[in-house]
Amino acid sequence: MQQHAEGPAAMLAIGMANPTGAVVRQDEFADSFFRATKSDHLTELKEKLKRICKNTCIEKRHFHLKEESVDTHPEFLDRELPSLNARIDMVATAIPKLAHSAATKAIDEWGRPATDITHLVFVTFSAVQAPSADLQLASLLGLRPTVCRTILSLHGCSGGGAALNLAKQLAENNQGARVLVACSEITLISFRAPDRNSLVCQSLFSDGAGAVIVGAGPFHEGERALFEMVTSTQTAIPSTEHVLNMQVSEAGVEFHVGIEVPKLIGQNIQQCLQETFRSAPVCSWNDLFWAVHPGGRAILDNINTVLKLEPGKLAASRNVLREYGNMSGATIIFVLDELRRRKNEEDPLPEWGVMLAFGPGITIEAMDCIADAKCRDMADSKGKSFRMRHCFDVLQHLPKWQLRETAPKKSAMIALDDTEDEKEGRNNDEPEGNKKAKERLKLEGEAKLLRDKFD
Numbered sequence: 001m002q003q004h005a006e007g008p009a010a011m012l013a014i015g016m017a018n019p020t021g022a023v024v025r026q027d028e029f030a031d032s033f034f035r036a037t038k039s040d041h042l043t044e045l046k047e048k049l050k051r052i053c054k055n056t057c058i059e060k061r062h063f064h065l066k067e068e069s070v071d072t073h074p075e076f077l078d079r080e081l082p083s084l085n086a087r088i089d090m091v092a093t094a095i096p097k098l099a100h101s102a103a104t105k106a107i108d109e110w111g112r113p114a115t116d117i118t119h120l121v122f123v124t125f126s127a128v129q130a131p132s133a134d135l136q137l138a139s140l141l142g143l144r145p146t147v148c149r150t151i152l153s154l155h156g157c158s159g160g161g162a163a164l165n166l167a168k169q170l171a172e173n174n175q176g177a178r179v180l181v182a183c184s185e186i187t188l189i190s191f192r193a194p195d196r197n198s199l200v201c202q203s204l205f206s207d208g209a210g211a212v213i214v215g216a217g218p219f220h221e222g223e224r225a226l227f228e229m230v231t232s233t234q235t236a237i238p239s240t241e242h243v244l245n246m247q248v249s250e251a252g253v254e255f256h257v258g259i260e261v262p263k264l265i266g267q268n269i270q271q272c273l274q275e276t277f278r279s280a281p282v283c284s285w286n287d288l289f290w291a292v293h294p295g296g297r298a299i300l301d302n303i304n305t306v307l308k309l310e311p312g313k314l315a316a317s318r319n320v321l322r323e324y325g326n327m328s329g330a331t332i333i334f335v336l337d338e339l340r341r342r343k344n345e346e347d348p349l350p351e352w353g354v355m356l357a358f359g360p361g362i363t364i365e366a367m368d369c370i371a372d373a374k375c376r377d378m379a380d381s382k383g384k385s386f387r388m389r390h391c392f393d394v395l396q397h398l399p400k401w402q403l404r405e406t407a408p409k410k411s412a413m414i415a416l417d418d419t420e421d422e423k424e425g426r427n428n429d430e431p432e433g434n435k436k437a438k439e440r441l442k443l444e445g446e447a448k449l450l451r452d453k454f455d
């Protein structure tokens, strides 16, 4: 395998799945949950959960665990009883099976054999044994025995973002690599009886799996770039480890979600985005499409307010929250799927956008992405002409002072279109050094023209 691929990685196919165990309407959740956990006598807690559920903007959630199965596991309801082994036994087959449903859909859409997958990045917070669900998934899908597997555990809701980030690095640094990202989350590992601190988690979390095929050029005939993955960053908000975390104990996995999570994300999101878009500044956040992990309604509301987003900008996230709840790391893949379906509808999506996921730490995974019809058949266009046009679009809208600061740097990173090379009589056999020097001269010329226009 050669070291580097051609150009940035792209998401080539997406698949999702939910367990068939139970679909619970949010307005019936408190009754069902208190009945299953034999907690109906805790009337105050139940009323509070009902109030919280009303404000989540969730309509229904999918679960692997059926209400009647709780009866056979009294240890799930009593913190003093060890329950980790029973939980692990139950999720050991369910997690890879759910991942398999999502991955099969992604592979079908991709249209190539599963044996062409070179890397598997598996995400789950239920992986507390080895070998784990990643090996089972590889076997269920019939992947090659040489497939390079990595499992990301306990990344919580940022797991999907972290896996896509890693898949981008793998695809870009290994020519010909095709990476399967699979996130499979089942809340059974953390299911427990209600208490004051866990009500918010109980009102939000649900089960689901998402899968994405990631690859970089050269692309095979028929491969389409749904989202080109441009720049990714991971930011830990300092001193917030105590605010959002997960603990594994004999009683299963316990989430701690502090009340200050939405506020902290709101306070730090601008700075995080500025880092992601450092080499390609954005005129207005409203120029982008948004794929945001819907951790909770209040998180989306805060992001909306802080970034002054127009109504509807977070519609894909809100829709996924409404239909499925918070499926932890898998949720961001559902949001990306929702967006790619929207981009085919009448109201076109902006070409450039950002994906955001949040997890323990508090960690923010961010990636700027390009969703554009012209990039879809990258086997022909390699997406280069789009990036060039896009960068100059951005430059044209920058204020004068920012243009002066940015234009030379910006232009230096723009790749030239092959067809432009041909038009100007450039020859592919020309020495690399000559070609680069000519590119630089041309780009500097174009940047100067733009600067002159604004001066």
Ligand SMILES: CC(C)(COP(=O)(O)OP(=O)(O)OC[C@H]1O[C@@H](n2cnc3c(N)ncnc32)[C@H](O)[C@@H]1OP(=O)(O)O)[C@@H](O)C(=O)NCCC(=O)NCCSC(=O)CC(=O)O
Residues within 6 Å of the ligand: 048, 051, 052, 055, 056, 057, 155, 156, 157, 158, 196, 197, 200, 203, 204, 244, 255, 257, 258, 259, 260, 261, 262, 294, 295, 296, 297, 298, 299, 326, 328, 358, 359, 360
């Ligand atoms: C849950 C909500 C929809 C509830 O909406 P409301 O409009 O009712 O909000 P509210 O603030 O008035 O809260 C209602 C009641 O819940 C309590 N409350 C709110 N958040 C709480 C929390 N995190 N822990 C404990 N209690 C909490 C409030 O004190 C209040 O109690 P009282 O009524 O007694 O005054 C919203 O608060 C929300 O979206 N919060 C964000 C949830 C979040 O942090 N999600 C991230 C999940 S973790 C994730 O996504 C990443 C990961 O897992 O890694």
